[in-house]
Amino acid sequence: MMYRILVAAIFVIAASFVSAQVEVVDRKIPAENTTASGGVAPAPVNNTAELYYQVQVLQQEVLTLRGMLERQGFEIKKLKQQRLDDYLDLDRRISLLSQRGAVSGAVLPARASAAVPKKTPGNGPNEMKHYRSAINLVLKEQRYDEAIIALKKHLEDFPTGRFTVNAKYWLGEVYLEKKELEKARQWFSSVIGEHPEHNKVPDSQYKLGVVYHLLGDLTTAKSLLEKVSHSNSNASRLADSYLKDNF
Numbered sequence: 001m002m003y004r005i006l007v008a009a010i011f012v013i014a015a016s017f018v019s020a021q022v023e024v025v026d027r028k029i030p031a032e033n034t035t036a037s038g039g040v041a042p043a044p045v046n047n048t049a050e051l052y053y054q055v056q057v058l059q060q061e062v063l064t065l066r067g068m069l070e071r072q073g074f075e076i077k078k079l080k081q082q083r084l085d086d087y088l089d090l091d092r093r094i095s096l097l098s099q100r101g102a103v104s105g106a107v108l109p110a111r112a113s114a115a116v117p118k119k120t121p122g123n124g125p126n127e128m129k130h131y132r133s134a135i136n137l138v139l140k141e142q143r144y145d146e147a148i149i150a151l152k153k154h155l156e157d158f159p160t161g162r163f164t165v166n167a168k169y170w171l172g173e174v175y176l177e178k179k180e181l182e183k184a185r186q187w188f189s190s191v192i193g194e195h196p197e198h199n200k201v202p203d204s205q206y207k208l209g210v211v212y213h214l215l216g217d218l219t220t221a222k223s224l225l226e227k228v229s230h231s232n233s234n235a236s237r238l239a240d241s242y243l244k245d246n247f
Contacts, residue, residue, distance in 0.1 A: 130154050131163040135170065144174045165191055169200045172207060185211045202233030209239065213246060222247055 134154055137147035151174070154167045172187035188211065191204040209224035225247075228239035 127154075127158045127161045127163060130157065131161075131167065134167065138170055138174055144178055147174050165195045165198045165200050168195075169204055172204065176207060176211060181211050181215055185215070202228050202231055202235045206235040206239045206242075210242065213242075218247070 130150075131154055134147060134150035137143045137150055148171065151167045151171050154161075155164060158164060168187050168191050172184045172191070175181075175184035175187060185208065188204040188208040191198065191200055192208065195201065205224050206228045209221045209228065212218075212221035212224065222243070225239045225243050228235050229243060230236070
């Protein structure tokens, strides 16, 4: 779109320049291009050559601007992909740390290796690949209906995986984005109620406060937001800002 606008502007300038040159030449013909016998001498070629040069310059500028726009588009695409990769890496690291903390405080059964579950617990590359694909649909492509299907399939295939809670949280996010507030409320509540020690709980509390505010339950909304605001989580500033703007 920007490229078309620039091209249109350049051709408008060129047309104006041509018009101005023709007008100047027309004004000069009676005074300067008349022969001794009263005839009209041929028009000078200087103005035509100058006009041709200016058109060539404008064409070169169009090509230069087009190249700049193509490079900027490529850089923006690369930055978006990098941002997504960074987020997924951070998400993976945090979930792994949370899982390690849970395992360190648990008592392992004496013969835990005797049984192999049908569903993988999420300790292989398949879960990460599936989760990454689902989050791509949310963050990168904004294809929310397909994202819901992919995230629910992730929960079905990896019910105890490293990204199970994260998938529930993002289902809440997607439904909130689609303004399906009751479904968003259910998923955020699931994170808080079923996984109270998970790092996604403060984020879910903040988003749940937003949901209750949009539903008109101001008392519950304020209670949740104040709880997050007074915490040491990354969501505390978001909750504090939301409270100042809406209460």
